[in-house]
Amino acid sequence: MTSASERILKVMLTIACAIVTATADATLPIQQWQTAKGARVLFVETHDLPMLDLAVDFPAGASRDAPNKSGLASLTLGLMRSGAGAFGEDEISERLAAVGADMGGRFDMDRAGYGLRSLSSARERDEALALLAAVLQKPTFPQQSFEREQQRMLAGLKEAETRPEVLADREFRRLLYGEHPYSQRGSGEVETVAKLRREDLVDFYRRHFTADDAVVSIIGDLTRSEAGAIAEQLTAGLARRSQPLPALPPVAQLNMARTSRIAHPATQAHILIGQPGVKRLDPDYFPLFLGNYVLGGGGFSSRLNEEIRQKRGYAYSAYSYFNPLALEGPFQVAVQTKKETAEDALKVARDTLAKFVSEGPTQQELDAAKQNIIGGFPLRIDSNKKIQDYLSIIGFYRLPLTYLDDFPVQIERVTLEQIKEAWRRRISPERMATVVVAGEDSH
Amino acid sequence: MLIINFLVRSGVLALALVCASAFASAATVAQRSLANGMNVIVKEDHRSPVAVSMVWYRAGSMDEVSGTTGVAHMLEHMMFKGTSKVPAGEFSRTVARAGGRENAFTSRDYTAYYEQLHKSRLPLALELEADRMVNLSFAEEEFAKESKVVMEERRSRTDDDPHSRLHEQMMATAYISHPYRSPVIGWMNDLQNMRIADARGWYEKWYAPNNATLVVAGDVDPEEVFRLAEKYFGPIPSRALPERKVQIEPRQFGVKRITIKVPAELPYLLMAYHAPALRDVENDREPYALFVLNGILDGSDASRLNRELVRNSRVANSANSNYDLINRGPALFFLDGVPADGKSVADVEAALREQIRLLVEKGISDDELMRVKAQITAAQVYARDSVYFQAMRIGMLQTIGLPYDSSDLQVKKLQEVTADQVREVARKYLVDDNLTVAVLDPQPLAGGKRPRPNPEGVGRDQR
Numbered sequence: 001m002t003s004a005s006e007r008i009l010k011v012m013l014t015i016a017c018a019i020v021t022a023t024a025d026a027t028l029p030i031q032q033w034q035t036a037k038g039a040r041v042l043f044v045e046t047h048d049l050p051m052l053d054l055a056v057d058f059p060a061g062a063s064r065d066a067p068n069k070s071g072l073a074s075l076t077l078g079l080m081r082s083g084a085g086a087f088g089e090d091e092i093s094e095r096l097a098a099v100g101a102d103m104g105g106r107f108d109m110d111r112a113g114y115g116l117r118s119l120s121s122a123r124e125r126d127e128a129l130a131l132l133a134a135v136l137q138k139p140t141f142p143q144q145s146f147e148r149e150q151q152r153m154l155a156g157l158k159e160a161e162t163r164p165e166v167l168a169d170r171e172f173r174r175l176l177y178g179e180h181p182y183s184q185r186g187s188g189e190v191e192t193v194a195k196l197r198r199e200d201l202v203d204f205y206r207r208h209f210t211a212d213d214a215v216v217s218i219i220g221d222l223t224r225s226e227a228g229a230i231a232e233q234l235t236a237g238l239a240r241r242s243q244p245l246p247a248l249p250p251v252a253q254l255n256m257a258r259t260s261r262i263a264h265p266a267t268q269a270h271i272l273i274g275q276p277g278v279k280r281l282d283p284d285y286f287p288l289f290l291g292n293y294v295l296g297g298g299g300f301s302s303r304l305n306e307e308i309r310q311k312r313g314y315a316y317s318a319y320s321y322f323n324p325l326a327l328e329g330p331f332q333v334a335v336q337t338k339k340e341t342a343e344d345a346l347k348v349a350r351d352t353l354a355k356f357v358s359e360g361p362t363q364q365e366l367d368a369a370k371q372n373i374i375g376g377f378p379l380r381i382d383s384n385k386k387i388q389d390y391l392s393i394i395g396f397y398r399l400p401l402t403y404l405d406d407f408p409v410q411i412e413r414v415t416l417e418q419i420k421e422a423w424r425r426r427i428s429p430e431r432m433a434t435v436v437v438a439g440e441d442s443h
Numbered sequence: 444m445l446i447i448n449f450l451v452r453s454g455v456l457a458l459a460l461v462c463a464s465a466f467a468s469a470a471t472v473a474q475r476s477l478a479n480g481m482n483v484i485v486k487e488d489h490r491s492p493v494a495v496s497m498v499w500y501r502a503g504s505m506d507e508v509s510g511t512t513g514v515a516h517m518l519e520h521m522m523f524k525g526t527s528k529v530p531a532g533e534f535s536r537t538v539a540r541a542g543g544r545e546n547a548f549t550s551r552d553y554t555a556y557y558e559q560l561h562k563s564r565l566p567l568a569l570e571l572e573a574d575r576m577v578n579l580s581f582a583e584e585e586f587a588k589e590s591k592v593v594m595e596e597r598r599s600r601t602d603d604d605p606h607s608r609l610h611e612q613m614m615a616t617a618y619i620s621h622p623y624r625s626p627v628i629g630w631m632n633d634l635q636n637m638r639i640a641d642a643r644g645w646y647e648k649w650y651a652p653n654n655a656t657l658v659v660a661g662d663v664d665p666e667e668v669f670r671l672a673e674k675y676f677g678p679i680p681s682r683a684l685p686e687r688k689v690q691i692e693p694r695q696f697g698v699k700r701i702t703i704k705v706p707a708e709l710p711y712l713l714m715a716y717h718a719p720a721l722r723d724v725e726n727d728r729e730p731y732a733l734f735v736l737n738g739i740l741d742g743s744d745a746s747r748l749n750r751e752l753v754r755n756s757r758v759a760n761s762a763n764s765n766y767d768l769i770n771r772g773p774a775l776f777f778l779d780g781v782p783a784d785g786k787s788v789a790d791v792e793a794a795l796r797e798q799i800r801l802l803v804e805k806g807i808s809d810d811e812l813m814r815v816k817a818q819i820t821a822a823q824v825y826a827r828d829s830v831y832f833q834a835m836r837i838g839m840l841q842t843i844g845l846p847y848d849s850s851d852l853q854v855k856k857l858q859e860v861t862a863d864q865v866r867e868v869a870r871k872y873l874v875d876d877n878l879t880v881a882v883l884d885p886q887p888l889a890g891g892k893r894p895r896p897n898p899e900g901v902g903r904d905q906r
C-alpha cells in the first residue's frame with residue numbers, strides 16, 4: 001500500500017509526463033492566411049500520404065433557418081451538388097467517382113459546408129477541386145432536383161416521426177430552446193419543408209455562402225503555395241456579403257423544470273435530461289468539459305455508466321455530453337432502458353447529476369480524468385481527418401491557432417474547486433428539461 | 444447501413460466498423476508465431492506517436508449452437524468483468540487512466556478486443572489482454588447484470604429498429620441450416636435463458652493463444668512488439684481446440700418471401716441472393732467480380748441504383764446494394780430500397796429486377812468499370828490515414844483464414860476484373876432460385892395515430 005501523499009505525487013508525475021509527451025508530440029504547424037476575398041484559410045502541410053483532406057464551411061447551419069422555413073439550410077446544402085456551373089447532377093457524381101474522390105456535405109447547428117478527400121496526384125486532385133469549386137460557387141439548383149429532394153426529405157421526416165429517438169430529440173430541443181433558433185432541427189418539419197420553393201434555396205445560398213464568411217481548412221500532400229492556389233480557386237467566385245449576418249439571439253436559461261412524456265410502442269424508453277450548456281469560446285469550457293468526463297463523458301469510467309449500467313444493468317447506453325456551439329449548445333444526459341425500468345433509471349440519472357453538481361468530483365476522479373484526457377491527447381490528432389476537423393473548428397470559431405497545443409495545458413490547470421464552482425453556477429439540477437418517450441406509464 | 448455484422452460494446456464505433464471495407468496496404472507488416480501457436484502481426488505507421496493493440500479470437504456467433512445464440516457476444520461483455528488479478532470494471536479504468544480507449548466487437552466470424560494508446564503504454568495493453576485470456580472471474584452477480592445490459596442492447600439495436608428487425612428475419616429465412624441464420628446478439632429467448640456456465644464454456648473452448656492473433660499497428664518497433672508479446676502471451680499454454688465442422692447451407696429450390704408487420708411509416712424491401720465469398724485470393728474470380736458489381740450498383744452517387752431508381756425514375760427514396768467478400772461462411776448479395784411517395788415495394792422490386800436484367804443483357808460500360816476501379820485504388824490510399832483500420836483489416840483477414848498480407852493482391856485482382864466477368868456473375872447468381880425477398884409492411888403506431896410534431900395532446904407533467 002502506498003500512502004496518500006505518495007499516490008498523489010505519483011499521479012502528479014504521471015500527469016506531468018503525459019503533458020510533456022503530449023505537448024512534444026502535438027505541436028502542429030498550422031499556417032493561416034486570408035484569400036483575396038477575405039476567406040480564412042488554415043493549412044497543415046504533411047506529405048506522409050499521397051492525399052489531401054479539405055473542407056469549406058460557412059455559417060449556414062440549422063440555426064440560420066427562419067422558423068417558418070426550417071429545413072431550408074440543409075436542403076440548400078444538399079442541392080448544391082445537384083448541378084453546378086456547366087456540370088449536371090450525374091456528371092458531378094461520375095467525375096468525382098472517376099478520380100476516386102469523396103465529396104460530402106457537412107452540416108450542424110452552426111455550420112454548413114462541403115468536405116473533399118482526394119488523391120494528391122495532379123490529374124485526380126485538379127478534377128476533384130474543379131468540381132468542388134463549381135459546387136461551392138456556381139450551384140444551379142435545378143427545379144427537378146429540388147422537387148425530388150424535397151419529396152425525399154418529407155418522406156424521411158414522416159418516417160422519423162415514428163422513431164422514439166427522433167421524437168425525444170425534437171421535444172428536448174423544444175424544451176431547451178423554446179423559440180430560439182437552436183430549437184430547430186436541420187431536417188426541418190413536415191409543414192415547413194412542404195412550403196419551401198426553389199427561390200428560397202437560391203436566396204439562402206446568396207446570403208450565407210459568401211467569401212467573407214468562408215472558412216477553408218486543408219491538410220495533406222501540398223505545398224503552401226499549392227494550398228494558397230486551392231483556397232483561391234475555391235473562394236474567388238463566391239459573392240462578397242453586403243452586410244454581416246445578424247447575430248443569433250442570446251440563449252435564455254431555463255427558469256423552471258419542465259418534463260414531457262410522449263407515448264410510443266417501443267420496447268425501450270428514451271430519456272433525455274438537460275439544459276443549454278456551453279459556448280465554444282466560454283471561460284467555463286474546460287472545467288465543465290473535464291467535470292463531464294467524470295459525470296458521463298468518460299465511458300466506462302463515468303458515474304452515469306457506473307450507476308445505471310454497471311451497478312444496475314438498466315441500460316446499454318448511459319452518458320452525458322456538452323455540445324459547444326457558437327452560443328450555448330445543449331448539455332445532455334441520455335439513457336435508454338426498457339419501459340419497466342424507465343422511472344428507476346430516470347431517478348438514478350437525476351440523482352447522479354444532482355449529487356455531482358452539489359459535491360463535484362473527488363480528487364481521485366479528477367486525477368483519472370486528467371490522466372485520460374491528457375495522456376490520450378495524441379489519439380485526438382492521429383490522422384489527417386481528425387486534424388482537418390480541428391482546423392475547421394479552430395477557423396470557424398476563431399479559436400487561437402495554438403488551441404491544440406494549449407489543450408493539454410488547459411486541462412492540466414483546471415482545479416477541483418473550479419470544476420465545482422463552474423458546475424454549480426452553470427448547471428441547475430432543479431431546472432432541468434426532461435423528456436421521456438415510451439416510458440412506463442405512457443403506453 | 445444495410446447489414447449489422449458487428450456488435451460493439453458501446454455504440455460509438457459501430458458505423459465506422461461497418462464501413463471498414465477499405466483495403467489497407469500491407470507493405471510494412473511483420474509476422475511471427477509464438478511457441479504456443481499465437482500469431483503476432485505488426486504494422487508500422489510512424490505518423491503519430493500512438494499504437495493500437497487488437498487481440499482477435501477465431502470464435503464468433505457462427506460457432507454457436509442452437510439454444511445459446513448470443514453467447515460469443517455475451518462473453519465479450521464478460522471479458523470486462525474482472526479477472527483474478529483485475530477486479531470488475533478495473534480493466535476499463537486502468538486503460539482510461541493510461542490515456543487509452545478500449546472496446547471490443549463481436550461478429551459472426553470472430554471476436555476482437557482493442558486498446559488505442561500512446562505508444563509508450565502498449566505494454567499495459569498487452570499485459571491486460573494476456574491476463575484476461577486465461578484468468579477471467581465469472582462472478583455470478585456480474586453475469587446477471589451484464590446479461591440485462593445485453594438484453595437492453597438487443598432492444599435498442601434490433602427490437603426497436605424496423606430495418607434491423609427485417610434484416611434479422613431475412614437472415615433467418617435466407618439460411619435454413621447455416622449458423623449465419625442467427626443474429627450475433629442472439630435471440631431474446633436465448634439471452635433470457637443464458638447461464639454463466641454457457642459463457643464459461645465458451646471461454647474455455649475458444650479463448651486460447653492458438654486460436655488468437657495479436658495485431659499491433661502504429662509507431663512501434665516490430666522486434667520490441669514481438670518481445671513484449673513473448674513476455675506476456677508466451678507463458679500461456681496452448682490448448683486443443685474443438686473440431687470445427689464444415690457447415691454448408693443446403694441448396695435453395697425457389698424464391699422465398701416473408702413479410703413483417705411493425706410500427707413504421709415507410710415500407711422497405713430487402714432482397715438477398717446467395718453468392719460465394721472469397722476463399723483463394725490468388726485463384727478465385729467470382730468474388731472479385733461480385734465486389735465490382737456491387738460498386739457498379741451502389742459504390743457512389745454515380746452508381747446505377749442511385750442514378751436510375753432514385754434520380755431518374757424516382758421510384759425509390761433510397762436504393763442500395765451490398766456484398767461482403769470477406770466471410771468465414773457463405774456470402775449474400777443484397778439489394779434494398781424504400782419506395783418513393785406513391786410507389787410500392789412491388790414497384791421497387793420490379794425496378795431492381797429491371798436493373799439486373801439490364802446487367803445480364805447489356806453488361807456494363809468501360810466508364811462504369813473504370814470508375815469503380817478508381818474508387819478502389821483511392822480507397823486503398825485513404826485507408827492508410829487510420830491506424831485503427833489498418834489493424835482492423837489485418838486482423839480480419841488473418842482471422843477469417845485469408846493471408847493477412849493479401850490486401851494488395853486483392854486490390855490487384857479487383858483491377859483485373861473485366862466487364863464480361865461482372866455480367867457473368869450477375870447472370871449466374873442474381874437469379875430467383877437464389878433469392879429471398881423480405882418486406883417491411885408498416886403498421887400505425889398505437890391507437891392508429893402518430894405522435895404530433897408538437898405533442899400538445901400528450902401527458903406532460905412539470906416538476
